Amino acid sequence: MLHGGEPCPPELKRRMVDWLGPVFVEYFGFSEGGMTLATTEDWLARPGTVGQALPHQEIVVLDDKGERVPPKTEGLVYFRFLDGTRFSYFGDPAKTEAAYGPDGAFTAGDIGWLDGDGYLYISGRRADVIVGAGVNVYPAEVEAVIDGADGVADVAVVGGPDPERGEQVVAFVVPAPGAVGDDVLAAVEAASAEQLAGYKRPRRVVLCEEVPRDPTGKLLRGRLRQALWDGRTGFAASGS
Known part of the structure:
Protein backbone atom coordinates (compact mmCIF):
# COMPACT_ATOMS: atom_id res chain seq x y z
CA MET A 1 0.00 0.00 0.00
CA ALA A 127 8.02 28.27 3.44
CA ASP A 128 6.26 26.83 6.53
CA VAL A 129 9.06 27.43 9.04
CA ILE A 130 7.96 29.44 12.08
CA VAL A 131 10.60 31.96 13.15
CA GLY A 132 10.19 33.28 16.68
CA ALA A 133 12.85 35.18 18.61
CA GLY A 134 15.47 34.08 16.09
CA VAL A 135 14.87 30.32 16.33
CA ASN A 136 13.21 28.03 13.79
CA VAL A 137 10.29 25.72 14.52
CA TYR A 138 9.16 23.15 11.96
CA PRO A 139 5.37 22.60 12.05
CA ALA A 140 5.60 18.93 11.07
CA GLU A 141 7.58 18.10 14.23
CA VAL A 142 5.02 19.78 16.48
CA GLU A 143 2.12 18.19 14.59
CA ALA A 144 3.59 14.72 15.03
CA VAL A 145 3.66 15.19 18.81
CA ILE A 146 0.14 16.64 19.07
CA ASP A 147 -1.27 14.00 16.73
CA GLY A 148 -0.30 11.37 19.29
CA ALA A 149 -2.14 13.08 22.16
CA ASP A 150 -5.35 11.53 23.47
CA GLY A 151 -8.51 12.81 21.83
CA VAL A 152 -6.86 14.41 18.80
CA ALA A 153 -8.32 13.55 15.39
CA ASP A 154 -6.37 16.04 13.27
CA VAL A 155 -3.96 18.93 13.74
CA ALA A 156 -2.31 21.77 11.85
CA VAL A 157 0.48 23.99 13.19
CA VAL A 158 1.29 27.42 11.76
CA GLY A 159 3.01 30.64 12.75
CA GLY A 160 0.84 33.43 14.12
CA PRO A 161 1.75 37.04 14.89
CA ASP A 162 3.58 37.77 18.13
CA PRO A 163 4.44 41.39 19.00
CA GLU A 164 7.54 40.39 20.95
CA ARG A 165 8.87 37.27 19.20
CA GLY A 166 7.78 38.00 15.63
CA GLU A 167 5.93 34.69 15.29
CA GLN A 168 4.42 32.25 17.76
CA VAL A 169 3.48 28.60 17.40
CA VAL A 170 -0.28 28.14 16.98
CA ALA A 171 -1.91 24.70 16.86
CA PHE A 172 -5.33 24.09 15.32
CA VAL A 173 -6.67 20.86 16.79
CA VAL A 174 -9.70 18.82 15.70
CA PRO A 175 -11.02 16.79 18.66
CA ALA A 176 -11.95 13.17 18.07
CA PRO A 177 -15.68 12.36 18.14
CA GLY A 178 -16.92 12.36 21.72
CA ALA A 179 -13.77 13.97 23.12
CA VAL A 180 -14.20 16.74 25.69
CA GLY A 181 -12.53 20.00 24.67
CA ASP A 182 -10.85 20.70 28.01
CA ASP A 183 -9.50 17.15 28.12
CA VAL A 184 -8.06 17.50 24.62
CA LEU A 185 -6.39 20.79 25.52
CA ALA A 186 -4.88 19.20 28.63
CA ALA A 187 -3.60 16.22 26.61
CA VAL A 188 -2.04 18.50 24.00
CA GLU A 189 -0.35 20.56 26.72
CA ALA A 190 0.99 17.45 28.45
CA ALA A 191 2.33 15.88 25.24
CA SER A 192 3.99 19.14 24.22
CA ALA A 193 5.61 19.61 27.63
CA GLU A 194 6.94 16.06 27.61
CA GLN A 195 8.25 15.88 24.04
CA LEU A 196 9.00 19.40 22.81
CA ALA A 197 11.53 22.04 23.79
CA GLY A 198 9.93 25.11 25.33
CA TYR A 199 10.26 27.30 22.24
CA LYS A 200 8.54 24.65 20.09
CA ARG A 201 5.45 24.31 22.27
CA PRO A 202 2.25 25.97 21.04
CA ARG A 203 1.60 29.30 22.70
CA ARG A 204 -1.98 29.04 21.53
CA VAL A 205 -4.20 26.02 20.86
CA VAL A 206 -7.43 26.47 18.90
CA LEU A 207 -10.07 23.74 18.84
CA CYS A 208 -11.84 23.60 15.50
CA GLU A 209 -14.20 21.38 13.54
CA GLU A 210 -11.72 20.73 10.72
CA VAL A 211 -8.43 21.91 9.24
CA PRO A 212 -8.26 22.75 5.52
CA ARG A 213 -6.93 20.07 3.20
CA ASP A 214 -6.91 19.70 -0.57
CA PRO A 215 -8.70 16.79 -2.32
CA THR A 216 -5.63 14.58 -1.87
CA GLY A 217 -5.54 15.24 1.88
CA LYS A 218 -2.57 17.61 1.81
CA LEU A 219 -2.68 20.15 4.61
CA LEU A 220 -3.25 23.75 3.48
CA ARG A 221 -1.37 25.57 6.22
CA GLY A 222 -1.30 28.80 4.23
CA ARG A 223 -5.03 29.35 4.71
CA LEU A 224 -4.76 29.07 8.48
CA ARG A 225 -1.68 31.24 8.64
CA GLN A 226 -3.29 33.95 6.52
CA ALA A 227 -6.40 33.88 8.70
CA LEU A 228 -4.29 34.44 11.81
CA TRP A 229 -2.36 37.30 10.30
CA ASP A 230 -5.59 38.85 9.02
CA GLY A 231 -7.13 38.55 12.47
CA ARG A 232 -9.82 36.11 11.32
CA THR A 233 -10.68 33.23 13.65
CA GLY A 234 -14.32 32.63 12.73
CA PHE A 235 -13.49 29.15 11.43
CA ALA A 236 -12.68 27.96 14.94
CA ALA A 237 -15.27 26.32 17.17
CA SER A 238 -13.42 27.26 20.36
CA GLY A 239 -9.93 28.06 21.48
CA SER A 240 -7.51 28.95 24.21
Whole structure:
Protein backbone atom coordinates (compact mmCIF):
# COMPACT_ATOMS: atom_id res chain seq x y z
CA MET A 1 0.00 0.00 0.00
CA LEU A 2 1.58 3.26 -1.18
CA HIS A 3 1.21 6.51 0.75
CA GLY A 4 2.83 9.93 0.59
CA GLY A 5 2.15 13.64 0.19
CA GLU A 6 3.65 14.53 3.57
CA PRO A 7 5.66 12.51 6.11
CA CYS A 8 3.26 10.38 8.14
CA PRO A 9 3.20 11.21 11.89
CA PRO A 10 5.02 8.38 13.72
CA GLU A 11 2.14 7.55 16.07
CA LEU A 12 -0.31 7.31 13.17
CA LYS A 13 2.12 5.18 11.16
CA ARG A 14 2.52 2.74 14.06
CA ARG A 15 -1.25 2.41 14.35
CA MET A 16 -1.49 1.74 10.62
CA VAL A 17 1.14 -1.00 10.80
CA ASP A 18 -0.46 -2.56 13.88
CA TRP A 19 -3.81 -2.61 12.11
CA LEU A 20 -2.87 -3.80 8.62
CA GLY A 21 0.63 -5.21 8.99
CA PRO A 22 3.90 -4.37 7.16
CA VAL A 23 2.21 -3.59 3.84
CA PHE A 24 3.12 0.08 3.48
CA VAL A 25 5.57 1.81 1.18
CA GLU A 26 5.99 5.52 1.91
CA TYR A 27 7.20 7.83 -0.81
CA PHE A 28 8.42 11.40 -0.80
CA GLY A 29 9.08 13.52 -3.84
CA PHE A 30 7.95 16.27 -6.13
CA SER A 31 6.86 16.56 -9.72
CA GLU A 32 10.24 17.88 -10.85
CA GLY A 33 11.60 14.38 -10.39
CA GLY A 34 13.15 13.73 -6.97
CA MET A 35 11.76 10.72 -5.13
CA THR A 36 12.43 8.39 -2.19
CA LEU A 37 10.86 5.13 -1.07
CA ALA A 38 10.66 3.56 2.40
CA THR A 39 9.29 0.08 3.05
CA THR A 40 7.57 -0.68 6.33
CA GLU A 41 10.72 -2.52 7.42
CA ASP A 42 12.81 0.56 6.59
CA TRP A 43 10.50 2.75 8.64
CA LEU A 44 10.32 0.45 11.66
CA ALA A 45 14.12 0.36 11.77
CA ARG A 46 14.31 4.16 11.33
CA PRO A 47 11.05 5.73 12.56
CA GLY A 48 10.29 8.95 10.72
CA THR A 49 12.31 8.28 7.59
CA VAL A 50 10.83 8.77 4.12
CA GLY A 51 13.44 6.42 2.67
CA GLN A 52 16.39 6.51 0.30
CA ALA A 53 16.69 8.01 -3.16
CA LEU A 54 15.83 5.93 -6.21
CA PRO A 55 18.86 4.18 -7.78
CA HIS A 56 19.37 6.79 -10.51
CA GLN A 57 19.26 9.73 -8.08
CA GLU A 58 21.28 11.22 -5.25
CA ILE A 59 20.12 13.25 -2.27
CA VAL A 60 22.30 16.06 -0.97
CA VAL A 61 21.59 18.35 1.99
CA LEU A 62 23.14 21.80 1.83
CA ASP A 63 23.54 24.68 4.26
CA ASP A 64 22.86 28.36 3.55
CA LYS A 65 26.25 28.65 1.84
CA GLY A 66 25.57 25.76 -0.54
CA GLU A 67 27.94 23.41 1.29
CA ARG A 68 27.09 19.80 2.14
CA VAL A 69 26.26 19.24 5.79
CA PRO A 70 27.30 16.22 7.89
CA PRO A 71 24.84 13.38 8.57
CA LYS A 72 22.03 14.21 11.02
CA THR A 73 22.39 17.93 10.31
CA GLU A 74 19.41 19.84 8.93
CA GLY A 75 19.62 21.77 5.71
CA LEU A 76 17.90 22.32 2.38
CA VAL A 77 17.17 19.02 0.60
CA TYR A 78 18.35 18.68 -3.01
CA PHE A 79 18.05 15.84 -5.50
CA ARG A 80 20.38 15.19 -8.41
CA PHE A 81 19.97 12.86 -11.38
CA LEU A 82 23.16 10.83 -11.73
CA ASP A 83 22.94 10.90 -15.53
CA GLY A 84 22.87 14.71 -15.55
CA THR A 85 19.21 15.06 -16.56
CA ARG A 86 17.83 18.53 -15.90
CA PHE A 87 14.35 20.05 -15.97
CA SER A 88 13.03 23.56 -16.57
CA TYR A 89 9.84 25.40 -15.65
CA PHE A 90 8.00 26.34 -18.82
CA GLY A 91 8.37 30.04 -19.53
CA ASP A 92 10.04 30.78 -16.19
CA PRO A 93 13.84 30.70 -16.45
CA ALA A 94 14.23 32.65 -13.19
CA LYS A 95 12.29 30.01 -11.23
CA THR A 96 14.32 27.28 -12.93
CA GLU A 97 17.59 28.94 -11.96
CA ALA A 98 16.44 29.42 -8.35
CA ALA A 99 15.61 25.70 -8.04
CA TYR A 100 19.14 24.58 -8.92
CA GLY A 101 22.15 24.42 -6.67
CA PRO A 102 25.66 23.09 -7.36
CA ASP A 103 26.39 20.15 -9.66
CA GLY A 104 22.91 19.98 -11.17
CA ALA A 105 21.15 19.40 -7.83
CA PHE A 106 17.64 20.84 -7.52
CA THR A 107 15.27 21.59 -4.64
CA ALA A 108 11.59 22.20 -4.03
CA GLY A 109 12.26 23.96 -0.73
CA ASP A 110 12.12 21.11 1.79
CA ILE A 111 14.18 21.11 4.99
CA GLY A 112 15.54 17.78 6.24
CA TRP A 113 18.54 15.64 7.05
CA LEU A 114 20.21 12.36 6.11
CA ASP A 115 21.38 9.65 8.47
CA GLY A 116 24.66 7.84 8.00
CA ASP A 117 23.07 5.31 5.63
CA GLY A 118 21.51 7.85 3.30
CA TYR A 119 17.96 7.68 4.65
CA LEU A 120 16.12 10.98 4.42
CA TYR A 121 14.08 12.64 7.18
CA ILE A 122 11.91 15.66 6.39
CA SER A 123 11.58 18.45 8.97
CA GLY A 124 9.21 20.61 6.94
CA ARG A 125 8.87 23.10 4.13
CA ARG A 126 11.11 26.14 4.11
CA ALA A 127 8.02 28.27 3.44
CA ASP A 128 6.26 26.83 6.53
CA VAL A 129 9.06 27.43 9.04
CA ILE A 130 7.96 29.44 12.08
CA VAL A 131 10.60 31.96 13.15
CA GLY A 132 10.19 33.28 16.68
CA ALA A 133 12.85 35.18 18.61
CA GLY A 134 15.47 34.08 16.09
CA VAL A 135 14.87 30.32 16.33
CA ASN A 136 13.21 28.03 13.79
CA VAL A 137 10.29 25.72 14.52
CA TYR A 138 9.16 23.15 11.96
CA PRO A 139 5.37 22.60 12.05
CA ALA A 140 5.60 18.93 11.07
CA GLU A 141 7.58 18.10 14.23
CA VAL A 142 5.02 19.78 16.48
CA GLU A 143 2.12 18.19 14.59
CA ALA A 144 3.59 14.72 15.03
CA VAL A 145 3.66 15.19 18.81
CA ILE A 146 0.14 16.64 19.07
CA ASP A 147 -1.27 14.00 16.73
CA GLY A 148 -0.30 11.37 19.29
CA ALA A 149 -2.14 13.08 22.16
CA ASP A 150 -5.35 11.53 23.47
CA GLY A 151 -8.51 12.81 21.83
CA VAL A 152 -6.86 14.41 18.80
CA ALA A 153 -8.32 13.55 15.39
CA ASP A 154 -6.37 16.04 13.27
CA VAL A 155 -3.96 18.93 13.74
CA ALA A 156 -2.31 21.77 11.85
CA VAL A 157 0.48 23.99 13.19
CA VAL A 158 1.29 27.42 11.76
CA GLY A 159 3.01 30.64 12.75
CA GLY A 160 0.84 33.43 14.12
CA PRO A 161 1.75 37.04 14.89
CA ASP A 162 3.58 37.77 18.13
CA PRO A 163 4.44 41.39 19.00
CA GLU A 164 7.54 40.39 20.95
CA ARG A 165 8.87 37.27 19.20
CA GLY A 166 7.78 38.00 15.63
CA GLU A 167 5.93 34.69 15.29
CA GLN A 168 4.42 32.25 17.76
CA VAL A 169 3.48 28.60 17.40
CA VAL A 170 -0.28 28.14 16.98
CA ALA A 171 -1.91 24.70 16.86
CA PHE A 172 -5.33 24.09 15.32
CA VAL A 173 -6.67 20.86 16.79
CA VAL A 174 -9.70 18.82 15.70
CA PRO A 175 -11.02 16.79 18.66
CA ALA A 176 -11.95 13.17 18.07
CA PRO A 177 -15.68 12.36 18.14
CA GLY A 178 -16.92 12.36 21.72
CA ALA A 179 -13.77 13.97 23.12
CA VAL A 180 -14.20 16.74 25.69
CA GLY A 181 -12.53 20.00 24.67
CA ASP A 182 -10.85 20.70 28.01
CA ASP A 183 -9.50 17.15 28.12
CA VAL A 184 -8.06 17.50 24.62
CA LEU A 185 -6.39 20.79 25.52
CA ALA A 186 -4.88 19.20 28.63
CA ALA A 187 -3.60 16.22 26.61
CA VAL A 188 -2.04 18.50 24.00
CA GLU A 189 -0.35 20.56 26.72
CA ALA A 190 0.99 17.45 28.45
CA ALA A 191 2.33 15.88 25.24
CA SER A 192 3.99 19.14 24.22
CA ALA A 193 5.61 19.61 27.63
CA GLU A 194 6.94 16.06 27.61
CA GLN A 195 8.25 15.88 24.04
CA LEU A 196 9.00 19.40 22.81
CA ALA A 197 11.53 22.04 23.79
CA GLY A 198 9.93 25.11 25.33
CA TYR A 199 10.26 27.30 22.24
CA LYS A 200 8.54 24.65 20.09
CA ARG A 201 5.45 24.31 22.27
CA PRO A 202 2.25 25.97 21.04
CA ARG A 203 1.60 29.30 22.70
CA ARG A 204 -1.98 29.04 21.53
CA VAL A 205 -4.20 26.02 20.86
CA VAL A 206 -7.43 26.47 18.90
CA LEU A 207 -10.07 23.74 18.84
CA CYS A 208 -11.84 23.60 15.50
CA GLU A 209 -14.20 21.38 13.54
CA GLU A 210 -11.72 20.73 10.72
CA VAL A 211 -8.43 21.91 9.24
CA PRO A 212 -8.26 22.75 5.52
CA ARG A 213 -6.93 20.07 3.20
CA ASP A 214 -6.91 19.70 -0.57
CA PRO A 215 -8.70 16.79 -2.32
CA THR A 216 -5.63 14.58 -1.87
CA GLY A 217 -5.54 15.24 1.88
CA LYS A 218 -2.57 17.61 1.81
CA LEU A 219 -2.68 20.15 4.61
CA LEU A 220 -3.25 23.75 3.48
CA ARG A 221 -1.37 25.57 6.22
CA GLY A 222 -1.30 28.80 4.23
CA ARG A 223 -5.03 29.35 4.71
CA LEU A 224 -4.76 29.07 8.48
CA ARG A 225 -1.68 31.24 8.64
CA GLN A 226 -3.29 33.95 6.52
CA ALA A 227 -6.40 33.88 8.70
CA LEU A 228 -4.29 34.44 11.81
CA TRP A 229 -2.36 37.30 10.30
CA ASP A 230 -5.59 38.85 9.02
CA GLY A 231 -7.13 38.55 12.47
CA ARG A 232 -9.82 36.11 11.32
CA THR A 233 -10.68 33.23 13.65
CA GLY A 234 -14.32 32.63 12.73
CA PHE A 235 -13.49 29.15 11.43
CA ALA A 236 -12.68 27.96 14.94
CA ALA A 237 -15.27 26.32 17.17
CA SER A 238 -13.42 27.26 20.36
CA GLY A 239 -9.93 28.06 21.48
CA SER A 240 -7.51 28.95 24.21
